């Protein structure tokens with residue numbers, strides 16, 4: 001199969017490309033805004049530098065492709081508060097462009113990296129049929145992308161799959177809480193500024209488990225439009241993460257809480273996805289949250 005991965009040079013994308021390249025011909029399309037060439041070192045794939053906002057180029061690159069995994073996005077919820085229009089351009093219009101490229105080239109399958117944030121504040125564990133009620137602009141753009149996938153699958157017969165990821169961590173991480181804590185402690189080992197009151201409680205999943213689940217679900221896609229939650233069954237508080245990170249680094253910093261109850265506008269303070277559906281088709285995570293945190297830290301410390 002010929003597979004196109006947008007955002008394939010990024011954190012999750014590069015792990016996905018690594019897995020897919022063992023069985024398929026893979027093309028990476030990335031503008032390298034946060035992705036890195038070195039993440040693809042030693043991985044067999046064709047790399048094309050380009051932007052998903054360049055419709056003509058993405059249409060050209062999607063020729064003779066069997067399946068598109070669309071990951072290119074700006075995943076920063078905080079930034080989407082300050083720059084909603086820019087976020088919409090990349091995370092919603094960008095998805096529409098890639099869908100349009102799929103339509104014009106008769107690509108049969110479209111797999112999208114959506115997010116748990118589309119649910120907003122929801123009952124937990126949140127099943128796939130829970131109401132879509134985003135509370136951030138990033139979440140609204142992901143939800144809007146899913147809506148276009150629904151219309152494109154209905155109108156043009158492209159099989160579309162939305163994968164709603166929990167927080168993903170692991171080697172090559174370039175953003176998020178563990179990355180932030182590690183870098184703050186590297187700068188000042190005596191204190192750690194924590195956004196929110198530390199009681200925010202969420203689910204985290206190792207990137208290897210995330211790509212295994214994504215590829216498995218893509219292989220199962222039979223309906224015109226389908227959705228899977230991809231996360232772990234465990235939850236951990238921000239304070240517990242701070243403690244694990246500090247202990248692993250051999251530090252005992254003073255925790256300083258900042259910004260009130262939640263970390264930032266649009267932050268969903270509690271999140272746990274129901275993973276019954278993905279488990280039913282044979283997926284099981286290999287890493288606990290703790291192991292995933294330690295593995296991420298080992299990478300950040302240059303130990304792997």
Ligand SMILES: NC(=O)c1ccc[n+]([C@@H]2O[C@H](COP(=O)([O-])OP(=O)(O)OC[C@H]3O[C@@H](n4cnc5c(N)ncnc54)[C@H](O)[C@@H]3O)[C@@H](O)[C@H]2O)c1
Pocket residue numbers: 006007008009010011012013029030031032033034035036050051052053070071072073074075090094113114115116164165166167168169174176
């Ligand atoms: N990391 C998580 O916890 C998480 C959780 C839920 C959903 N997601 C989604 O998974 C996908 C991958 O996230 P990630 O964590 O690997 O982030 P990332 O920033 O590492 O990857 C995004 C990639 O897209 C590329 N990109 C950004 N804008 C682009 C554009 N306009 N044109 C072409 N390429 C562009 C970047 O260079 C990067 O390689 C994103 O869609 C994100 O929203 C991530």
